[in-house]
Amino acid sequence: MSVALAYNNVSVKTDELQELIEGCIRNERSAQAKIYHLFYPRMMSMVKRYFPEQVNAEEILNNGFLRAFQKMSTFSFKGSFEGWLRRIIFHAIADYASSNIKYKQSIVLAEKDEFVHKDHANQLYYNDLLKLIQELPEATRVVFNMFVLDDMPHKHIAKTLGISEGTSKWHVSEARRMLKEKVEQQNLHLKK
Template sequence: MFYPKMMALVRRYIDSDAQAEEVLNNGYLRAFQKIKQYNFQGSFEGWVRKIIFHAVADHVKQNSKYANQIVLVEKDELVHKDHADRLYYDQLVQLVQALPEATRTVFNMYVMEGMTHKEIGALIGISEGTSKWHLSEGRRILREKIERLELHVK
């Protein structure tokens, strides 16, 4: 029943079909192992989503190439609104999935999940500054890719 939504959550962070399936299966295994801890407060779907999200975060943390890297924050620039308005959802998802793994993870956690840099850093084991850099880098890469699509009306 929850498979499509949970797989969409996992796919925001993991682009490989096999790895996404493995992480989702691990998340469901955790949910089944902890089913007695569900206390019927809030939605069951939200409870499962939280467990799946933690499975994703654990996978990212274990496989992060950048866990000990120190980086500086760079200034963001805005993408022109006309470009973004002409993109379809599927195109945006493809562009985000093409980001480097660590950058994609931070970008999704910040933008899609609404997490703070402090929360992201604690969850995947990086500094707040590194989290901010990955968000900035993701925005920069996406801006460049969107501008290259030349979506101007002719």
Template structure:
């Protein structure tokens, strides 16, 4: 796919280019959506919302950095908007948890699919923070700003997500 040409044609409203862009990036963006949504139906909704935003905001893309990275941010923000609307963090769980504990070495034996399935089983708040921190690489400070929670809450949610994952792994083995 000639990315620059497709983007330019999408900006002009060319339906064939839009279809091409969608078909090329949908599988990758679906992976992002599934990590945040937790199930395929909700992920499908996020995928559609994300592409609507991509197509409506395409003129904002200035070809600085990768197009896929630009799209990924849009999809993450769509997921976070949905989570905020559902007020996932209305019941904030504060507490001191040692976030430096290690995930057991058994993680090395898990497949990526097994790990993703376990992440999908996490409560939505834990799953969101876990995805943002462990997978997307945001800092707890950035996560706090994105989700309108404290940095400490982000750390706590991440630590609890890890504890849940560790418990799931213990039950598997």
């Protein structure tokens, strides 16, 4: 029994996906184009969590797909192709972040877990929260997304971005503080 993938009115079965991957290994442009269109929406969604501006997101995503096409022969057909592709795209995000954002702060603070009041958080709409996260300063947003949304430990974030663990913790603490203020200012907990 083959499993089908469907994205943007394009669907492909597992054996067809394997043929497309093999076509990419042979550097066939049509196979690359189909893989790109199949996985573009989900990969772009992942990139935009970190870099919501379309121009930056497109650059990062295209660099990620280029890397994937160059490394396609390393995919062993064991496990999920989408998971393999996500890891490559994530590395493109991390590389962009470490080379384009000024993380090199020497601030070392203990992380403070200040939470939004329970009533506020319970009623907060997911999309509202994502919009607030996108308004965070770029460096803080990237570290916050890695820590909270991708569940990465501070040690891994620090190594990936070339910062100290203390700086990573500071960015998460700062993001939480800023998000708490924004939630309370906008009274998002009152939406029905």
